[in-house]
Amino acid sequence: MVLLIVATVLAALTPSVRRQLLRARVNRVANIIAADLYLAQSVASRQRAPVRVVFNEALKTSVIRLRNGTVVQTRNYGSGGDFNIPVFTASPDSVEVLPGGMANGAVTLTAGDGTYTREVRMTRAGLIRVLR
Amino acid sequence: MVIFSAVILGLVGFSFQIARNSTRATDQALQMAAQLSAADRAATVPYDSLRRLLTADTIRSGGMRVFVRYVVDSIDAVRKNIRIITSTSVPGSRSDTLLIQRGRVRLPIPLR
Numbered sequence: 001m002v003l004l005i006v007a008t009v010l011a012a013l014t015p016s017v018r019r020q021l022l023r024a025r026v027n028r029v030a031n032i033i034a035a036d037l038y039l040a041q042s043v044a045s046r047q048r049a050p051v052r053v054v055f056n057e058a059l060k061t062s063v064i065r066l067r068n069g070t071v072v073q074t075r076n077y078g079s080g081g082d083f084n085i086p087v088f089t090a091s092p093d094s095v096e097v098l099p100g101g102m103a104n105g106a107v108t109l110t111a112g113d114g115t116y117t118r119e120v121r122m123t124r125a126g127l128i129r130v131l132r
Numbered sequence: 133m134v135i136f137s138a139v140i141l142g143l144v145g146f147s148f149q150i151a152r153n154s155t156r157a158t159d160q161a162l163q164m165a166a167q168l169s170a171a172d173r174a175a176t177v178p179y180d181s182l183r184r185l186l187t188a189d190t191i192r193s194g195g196m197r198v199f200v201r202y203v204v205d206s207i208d209a210v211r212k213n214i215r216i217i218t219s220t221s222v223p224g225s226r227s228d229t230l231l232i233q234r235g236r237v238r239l240p241i242p243l244r
Binding site: 003004007010013017018024025028032035039042043046048066070071073074081082 | 136160171213
């Protein structure tokens, strides 16, 4: 009888906890995307040279690279990394960050699990926001 | 017995998922903070002392440890690549690499 009650409570809790875990993961990814954009600004400033952040929607990766092609950092949001999020989109698929913190254009990134999404936006002026 | 096993397994799986999620979030944040701190160090240490001063470091936070190590590669006589590799003591976590390029003479700030 006790086992039956525990099993019922467990079965009732599973979907909501699973949903919470997925949402926490999406929020974490959004914060990490924002942190990577800050990192790109920081690297551009340190190197005193523009850096390009390239997003690959298929591989769900972001790569920060110098103009000469040297890869500064690669982050994997897909199955090859820690996050494994189902939805990762970027528009446009790359942005150049200048040493002063500005970018060559605005970029919007979306991370989600199909039902829950978070957007990260960097403006041309270099302002980075995680949209709630 | 079968129901008991299923319930216990379910509870274990549940607890494991929650614990993994929370430790990953913490270790990721610590790792990124350590990486930025190491990048600052790599960018400020005098060029001629890079190999001597950039030594491996361990940062403790609670029961977690973040390991930072530097790999200095000479590109030519006046430029070096510094790879900052950060990892944590959390089982299953991946290491993270950041590359900083240093030059004997710093590039001028553009557009100034």
